Amino acid sequence: MPESTETPQSLAELAADGERTGGVPIELIDVVKRFSGTKGAAVDDLTMTIPAGEIVVLLGPSGCGKTTTMRMINRLIEPTSGRILIGGLDARAQKPDELRRHIGYVIQQAGLFPHLTVGSNIAQVPQMLGWEKDRISARVDELLELVGLAPDEFRDRYPRQLSGGQQQRVGVARALAADPPVMLMDEPFGALDPITRENLQDELLRLQDELSKTIVFVTHDVDEALKLGDRIAILGTGSKIVQYATAEEILTNPADSYVEQFIGGESAMKLLKLTRVSDVALEQAVRATEADSAADVRRKLEEAESDWVIVLDAQDRPLRWESLADLEGATGTIGDLTAGEDDLFDTVISGRATLQEAVEALLNAEAEVVPVVGRRRRYVGAVTLSTVQQAIAEIKERERRQRKQRAAEAQPGVAV
Numbered sequence: 232m233p234e235s236t237e238t239p240q241s242l243a244e245l246a247a248d249g250e251r252t253g254g255v256p257i258e259l260i261d262v263v264k265r266f267s268g269t270k271g272a273a274v275d276d277l278t279m280t281i282p283a284g285e286i287v288v289l290l291g292p293s294g295c296g297k298t299t300t301m302r303m304i305n306r307l308i309e310p311t312s313g314r315i316l317i318g319g320l321d322a323r324a325q326k327p328d329e330l331r332r333h334i335g336y337v338i339q340q341a342g343l344f345p346h347l348t349v350g351s352n353i354a355q356v357p358q359m360l361g362w363e364k365d366r367i368s369a370r371v372d373e374l375l376e377l378v379g380l381a382p383d384e385f386r387d388r389y390p391r392q393l394s395g396g397q398q399q400r401v402g403v404a405r406a407l408a409a410d411p412p413v414m415l416m417d418e419p420f421g422a423l424d425p426i427t428r429e430n431l432q433d434e435l436l437r438l439q440d441e442l443s444k445t446i447v448f449v450t451h452d453v454d455e456a457l458k459l460g461d462r463i464a465i466l467g468t469g470s471k472i473v474q475y476a477t478a479e480e481i482l483t484n485p486a487d488s489y490v491e492q493f494i495g496g497e498s499a500m501k502l503l504k505l506t507r508v509s510d511v512a513l514e515q516a517v518r519a520t521e522a523d524s525a526a527d528v529r530r531k532l533e534e535a536e537s538d539w540v541i542v543l544d545a546q547d548r549p550l551r552w553e554s555l556a557d558l559e560g561a562t563g564t565i566g567d568l569t570a571g572e573d574d575l576f577d578t579v580i581s582g583r584a585t586l587q588e589a590v591e592a593l594l595n596a597e598a599e600v601v602p603v604v605g606r607r608r609r610y611v612g613a614v615t616l617s618t619v620q621q622a623i624a625e626i627k628e629r630e631r632r633q634r635k636q637r638a639a640e641a642q643p644g645v646a647v
């Protein structure tokens with residue numbers, strides 16, 4: 232039997248002091264919430280597991296019970312029945328205040344204390360936890376940096392002196408102050424304009440890459456859910472789970488007409504937005520450098536049955552295209568050829584771009600093919616409309632295979 236000191240008894244023990252804390256799983260087991268004086272249950276027998284280190288989005292129409300579900304995790308609302316385990320610990324066995332200090336909570340319009348400076352707002356939980364002054368101020372500055380606000384400029388401002396987006400960043404910094412393993416985010420970007428909203432979503436994904444917290448994120452915005460969620464729980468009335476799956480799976484295989492209606496049409500377009508160029512099979516053009524002999528390159532093109540070669544510099548960065556026709560009869564090196572207007576790139580896209588951005592680039596550049604670059608602008612391949620088409624077909628096929636496999640696992644012995 233392990234010694235009792237090895238088994239964490241509280242979230243404080245789970246959140247390793249001084250070291251960065253990753254996420255812990257959250258389990259909701261047969262959770263019910265009935266508000267007195269109301270007819271049905273706001274949350275009607277919900278069982279779900281939120282894996283450690285993932286962003287799980289609760290998505291559903293107004294009044295379906297998303298906020299109630301989330302607030303039971305940090306005991307701002309007490310369940311009528313059922314159990315909630317956080318990192319294996321029963322939430323009921325924790326003191327509510329203590330529990331909340333180790334669960335970050337971000338709400339719409341940040342909910343900052345207006346009479347406290349940005350620094351003091353962020354310092355709240357560390358102060359309650361009795362941290363030393365120096366440690367707190369170092370942490371405040373570290374967090375401001377983390378959420379993209381210059382500490383010297385923002386530390387001593389008051390919330391009213393910030394834009395909505397900046398307030399929301401401070402809200403995120405405050406929730407992260409004591410490095411909690413779990414973050415609850417209730418429509419945190421709901422009140423922001425679309426551009427600020429997209430920026431903060433990108434920031435959250437960047438932060439999560441670094442921090443790997445367990446994040447429960449409530450929204451009724453489908454695009455936000457698809458973009459942020461490692462998994463998405465689509466909820467009906469009473470927080471009934473209608474589908475709990477990845478964005479890809481929901482788009483390619485919606486569980487029923489409710490989900491279909493909820494996510495709306497254009498599922499292929501939505502998949503384009505979700506998929507990064509670096510994740511798909513790119514076209515591989517024949518490559519050459521300026522120093523290569525035109526005759527050699529022509530042979531290579533003929534062997535590859537291709538009409539175009541991409542010319543790269545010494546660091547593999549794309550310079551221009553040359554066509555087979557331009558190479559006809561050329562005797563010197565590729566560098567001796569003069570680049571025609573058609574040969575120069577208007578557009579080069581990054582592997583981090585989405586397929587939607589790749590299609591935009593192809594259409595705007597009026598080109599059949601656009602080079603893709605990775606780190607240090609190194610050429611990694613090229614994208615065409617058929618690359619995109621193929622990628623979507625492959626995603627659908629992969630989902631279909633996984634679906635079959637899941638069905639087979641659910642019904643062992645049945646051939647599929």
Ligand SMILES: Nc1ncnc2c1ncn2[C@@H]1O[C@H](COP(=O)(O)OP(=O)(O)OP(=O)(O)O)[C@@H](O)[C@H]1O
Binds near residue numbers: 294299
């Ligand atoms: N304190 C309360 N007393 C009585 N009923 C409540 C209380 N809080 C919430 N409800 C009811 O519980 C149901 C679920 O509410 P909840 O706020 O969880 O929904 P939601 O999905 O978060 O909605 P929204 O997207 O509009 O925020 C609603 O029918 C709501 O009216």
